[in-house]
Amino acid sequence: MFTQVVSAQKLDRSQKPKPGPAPIIALVDPVTYNLPNGMTILVVENHKLPKVTATYTIDAGPIKEGPKAGVIGLLGGMLNEGTITKTKAQFDEAVDQIGAEVAVSAFGSRTSSLTRYFSEAFLLTADALRNPAFNQSSFEKLKSQSLTNLKSDERSTKAISERIVKALSFGRNHPLGEFETEQSINSITLNDVKAAYKKYVTPSRGYLVFVGDIKPEDAKALVVKAFGDWKGSVLSYPILAKVNNPEKTEVDVVNVPNAVQAEITVTNIIDLPMSSPDYHAVLLANEILGGGPHAKLFMNLREKHAFTYGAYSRTGSGRLQSSFIASASVRNEKVDSAVVEILKEINVMQTERVGSTVLQNAKNLYNGSFAIGLEKPERSAAFASNILINNLPKDFYRTYLKRLNEVNADDILRVSKKYFGYDNARVVVVGKTDQFLPGLKKAGFQIKTFDSFASPIK
Template identity: 45%
Template sequence: MKKLFLFSMLSLFFATSFAQVDRTKQPEPGPAPEINLQEPVTFSLKNGLKVMVVENHKLPRVSIQLTLDNPPVLEGEKAGVQSLAGSLMGNGSKSISKDDFNEEVDFLGARLNFGATSAFASSLSKYFPRILELMADAALNPNFTQEEFEKEKAKLITGLKTQENDVSAIASRVQSALAYGKNHPRGEFTTEQTVNNVSLLDVENFYRDYFVPANAYLVVIGDIEFDQVKELVTKNFTPWTKAVPPSLSYSEPKDAQYTQINFVDMPNAVQSEISVQNLVDLKMKDEDYLDALIANRILGGGAQARLFLNLREDKGYTYGSYSGIGNNKFGPSTFRATASVRNMVTDSSVVELLKEIDKISSEPVTAEELANAKAKYVGNFVMALERPQTIANYALNIETEGLPKDFYKTYLERINAVSIDDVQNASKKYFSSSNARVVVTGKGSEVLENLENVKLNGKAVPVLYYDKIAEKAEKPNYDTAVPEGITATSVLEKYIEVIGGKAKLDAVESYAMLAEAEMQGMKLELEMKKTSKEQFMQDVRVMGNSMQKQVIDGDKGYMMAQGQRKDLSEEELKKLKEESAAFPELNYLIAGGITLEGAEAVGDKKAYKLKITDEKTVFYDVETGLKLQEVNNIEAGGQQMQQTLSYDDYKEVSGIKFPFKLVQTMGPQKFDFIVKEIKVNDGVNAADFE
């Protein structure tokens, strides 16, 4: 019924050459620049708070970072309590209301944010005394009220509900649950049920137990004097009651005993989320820490890394493939190689990910790869030094991770000293293809048959099945029989009947629709108008400005993108006319040629699958007859991609049911359009199609 279009921003790169240079040779690297990191001056309060001060008088600004370096907390049946505590922190204090608190922070042009075990503030240095006072007051005397608690609880539950069928969100939480176990802080689930188990008293208890100064660090950087900081911090934070957080124990994570595919069936998935992962015991103070970072950079650390060059540039399987390696002083972390790929290449992508991991562990990297990875780290490191937040983090890491005082001063020197052998040794130690857990979340009816035939080094990789909450499950059964008498024609006729009937639809001479979505924090508007006279207009606007517009008026039409107009060719006009029909199912019945391909799951519903053309498939709910989803195979950037439009929240307008929620998905892009208005036989005139 409706077809939406995605946009990409074009970047232009300019280069100017002032001399003849042999560009076939990479320039020789110069010596590592000397890093002059100012060491913080420190002091401690009797309650245990450790304070680090770095004076920097270049700009009249100051930043304050409070961090509680506590071990992770297992929340169990009250998972979500930590999140709720963090969202309630910073809502004023017992001495100042939330509105007055926020108004004063805004008036001072400052920033002040809180988490469950952290706080951050920045302001002009002349406001430092007041901002520090506000931070301390809100941290030590939080304003926990039942009213705010209920609001934050409702927001958290709403957020969880939006993730119920979000393939990416489910993939992420199952990956962690299978890596660490559900009885580990990094693997446990926050659900609507666990959130409902949390009371305001639980939040207050969490704050009292864990928001304590024993492992607390306060880093102050900027245009301030040490003596002033010491005086103000002592005054404002001395009332913080001395306490130590409780000691907790939880299950020790274990790697898979053998390489295996853990499959999570998501019938609404339009692409597969893949993670090849294993546990790593890596800490910043380890001698091979930088070796591991460089190895990961070469494997999957960016657009020049092996995974990206293989799966995107060479194979065209995905928009991007990356890897990451974590470090944690409190216990194991993970190495992960990931990709979001088209359904039809899911098995091939798994094979390529495993091959690349196997290759970097068994074969030396090239000198060029090593040099490029080092250059990237050097550039990022030097640029990061310009941010006060970076200096704060470096000072904090030295204290909390047990690093030598010169860890960052010698950082570049040690990066440049990493050898090819160091990279291979780190790869063997931290990247595993022999006991990797390959977590695939996708549409089983389209990917499972091929996944079950995946082999690594000539051996079959077994497939185990899990549900959306990481519990073991049976292999999905996709043999849904179509009842006798059900045909493509009967499915189309039922749809037409349930949305209003043929007579009602035939009486529609025009309709207009206005819908809205969000794109990177900006409002995206979709306006669409159609008539029974082969007239169609679709305008997509960002922040009120037209980004793409399409118009058909009989046998002529055009499209505009960012102010550039192009008349439609005969073939383009023909295709767009097919999309422009007010109710295309009426045309499907007349044209014929539609085939019933069977029944499949779409989300948590069973649907009849109708093949409209070689490029288009439409799914209709078995029970209600309503249209659930439309899948189009299109070419984008030389690659075959799937574009999916899902329909939901049907409401009646002028006796006809229209979907009031449209979910557009293509590759990694997803837009949830909420229909704001539909007018039938109203709001459309000839000028709309000029």
């Protein structure tokens, strides 16, 4: 007892414990096979648990649906409505009986089960991908559900905001800017779904990643059995026209008369491939600006001003253009002040070097979350396919934390200027305009008004 008391007296609880060093990442290179039909197989052995997960990704890129917007979503639903040999109820029962997880979409599939049942579960997944029933009754059910969802979103400020932000940022004729409407859903037929299936659900540009209690040769034999004779259309990755940001920051508003809160989004288009030397610095800069309740946006808009329950930011990345987005749900009458504060915090990131403590805290968060994430099979599968899809060096994830921890304050300042829009941002506000429009005009913003489907209102 005396020893315990002395130890307790020496512990200074007024000081936060110092973080430990970044964890050492030990990743195993996957065993890779290529099938003649275009499918790539990657196997990451891990025999700690008697479980296997297989993730199949079809690297089709963004798909332009045009006047049939919604057909890919309906296709994904139809792939889960039974096969030629099994009704939906029979298929679901077969999956449940072995305690497996089987999910199929227009862009691939995921299978997970105990090792002893994995072959059976994987063959069920292959059946769903290769032999969908395409029943008219199932199609009508899913189509009706899609229309009901659109109807329920008519007065949803958040749903309208998500649609408007994409449409205004990329353009309604861009794969990343188009959206479903009642008219587009009504125009889709079962034959349209079948045509989309034939074109996009294919072994071409397909990446199948196994993680878990399976040997590479056994995984390959199972894939050959399930997919070896699968033929399909040959996909090519789309080449999209570049989209430009506004020449000068603009504010686009949409009126939703019943809105209790307004949705504010400050956004701009960025080019950030994962192979970019700026990649890790942008991740940390975003973490500092809006990565969580510790970040600048949250501390300003919630803790300091009580405008919102939370304010966050995020950045996309990849082979195509993506977006930087800072957002918050704010009381209508505080929209003008909130917009000013969001832009102010972005400007601070571009003009002032972050302190060493702030930078180190952001690194510590990434170090911990990255290591914890490695426990999930999905993360290992994503790492394996990302390296091939994005043409990354084999040691990209092994050196991930090393590169992250090499980022300095000058790097944060530089990438903030380059990737976070301030002078050329698009500010989208969806809410009850009569409560915030006068304030935005008084603050000096030039306003453009749109309806809830991104058409300008004069």
